[in-house]
């Protein structure tokens with residue numbers, strides 16, 4: 065296994081900026097994982113080791129926290145955009161699961177997988193807290209509301225044509 | 228009810244409602260000035276007198292919670308604003324944070340002042356990126372205006388507020404799961420006592436309150452106790468321990484209604500009023516078959532239970548767990564209750580933190596059984612199994628650490644007891660050769676939960 069460092073100086077600086085906010089460094093675990101994830105689109109084990117070193121923790125402590133949240137992927141970077149389609153009750157009542165199935169078919173992926181061009185990771189989400197706009201999807205920072213097959217198609221097309 | 232003027236939502240829809248400038252045009256930060264001129268005990272006393280009960284789900288009296296903090300503690304005392312809002316059907320915190328973040332922050336600063344907290348963390352679910360931006364911008368504006376930081380408005384009181392983002396786990400909304408997560412650990416809820424007010428974040432006294440609770444505090448301090456007590460359901464005079472259900476409430480309405488949305492009304496409107504008067508009725512001219520009264524954890528009302536009042540005591544009288552988040556989800560007469568229950572079971576199996584065996588195993592077995600029923604391999608005896616799980620998991624029966632499992636149990640108990648005929652018919656019709664089977668059956672290949 066390569067031990068080349070994966071945390072850049074910038075990431076380290078961003079993580080350290082969180083130190084004064086908390087009475088101890090372990091509390092910086094989640095912010096640090098988010099920072100790494102934003103930069104690398106996953107959190108490889110080597111990053112866990114380096115985060116632990118920064119926070120004065122055992123790597124296993126950071127790994128334990130990371131693995132509790134299904135949110136952080138470790139094996140390989142996710143797509144350029146990560147999209148969550150809600151599958152909870154309010155969205156399901158208005159066709160959310162059908163939209164997710166339709167998108168899976170069109171993209172040739174299952175929930176959790178990334179498209180071959182690396183542009184999109186498609187996932188299911190639990191209630192996104194936007195039930196008045198059901199069914200909805202959060203793609204990156206953008207909420208897509210009142211989805212149906214045709215608006216989902218438009219979203220897919222815009223992803224594909226983005227450079 | 229139609230004459231009620233929204234207070235919590237008053238600014239929503241105004242142009243630039245999220246900015247300090249617009250917020251201050253409508254009296255913003257006057258309540259803070261007023262509070263800082265009072266003693267901390269007096270602010271707590273006002274909130275106590277108002278009868279405000281927490282809006283995050285449990286309905287615990289807010290002022291009373293604050294008085295559980297140890298007196299004369301040398302500090303630090305922490306305040307955690309619970310903005311994890313993940314109960315399916317619930318979105319009122321999001322609207323407040325996105326479109327009126329200063330209202331939330333003013334309420335938070337006042338709450339921190341009253342509780343002598345010097346650091347506050349807003350634990351915000353990750354899936355609210357717009358709320359994150361808006362809150363951070365509002366916090367920055369507050370530091371610039373002297374509402375945050377050292378010696379706020381010359382009062383001698385100092386406070387810092389930090390945003391802390393979650394990572395997509397429902398359990399981080401449970402107050403001690405939240406604290407563990409904030410501390411950088413897995414979000415395993417703690418056994419209580421000790422309650423957070425005594426030993427919370429970083430082992431220091433900590434108050435956890437919901438976003439809407441903080442917003443209410445702001446208005447109580449501005450408009451007064453009498454105003455707040457003037458609406459809602461008054462305490463039962465024959466029961467000295469009943470705090471009543473006072474003040475305004477943000478009701479979330481979704482599912483099969485014409486106009487889903489967040490509506491503000493005095494506590495105690497009925498489900499039927501919410502659907503018909505606010506939501507424009509059940510969509511497509513259909514009838515309501517079942518209604519979730521307060522987020523899916525609260526269970527299910529049947530079609531003949533729509534006069535259930537949405538106050539803290541109402542849903543309990545109809546066999547539901549409680550008012551919860553007052554998030555009402557309507558299902559029309561085309562919905563299969565089997566599908567509803569499968570959807571609910573899948574959520575809880577996914578979100579159980581895994582710490583307590585009855586919850587971890589119970590929620591995943593409920594999902595396995597419901598998946599099998601849904602796929603046409605159900606047996607009548609399965610309904611008994613599901614009820615056994617429902618009756619066995621939770622803080623109420625005493626088998627688990629936190630309320631997630633009570634929330635998983637209630638949909639099972641309500642749906643099967645209130646819609647038993649539909650489950651039996653579904654099982655008979657979909658599995659004509661095996662519905663009466665009582666032999667163990669091989670498990671279905673599991674669909675992915677995680």
Ligand SMILES: Cc1cc2nc3c(=O)[nH]c(=O)nc-3n(C[C@H](O)[C@H](O)[C@H](O)COP(=O)(O)O)c2cc1C
Pocket residue numbers: 280281282283284285286287289309310311312313314397398399400401402403435436437438440629630631634
């Ligand atoms: C599984 C579970 C999830 C919860 N999620 C939330 C939540 O997202 N937001 C919230 O304010 N309270 C949530 N609560 C309730 C909190 O534990 C706590 O009671 C509440 O934040 C206290 O604030 P309040 O007194 O202002 O209501 C949850 C409780 C449980 C058992």
Ligand code: SF4
Pocket residue numbers: 398415416578579580581582583584586587627628629630631632
């Ligand atoms: S009841 Fe369930 S969610 Fe709560 S602590 Fe136990 S296992 Fe975790």
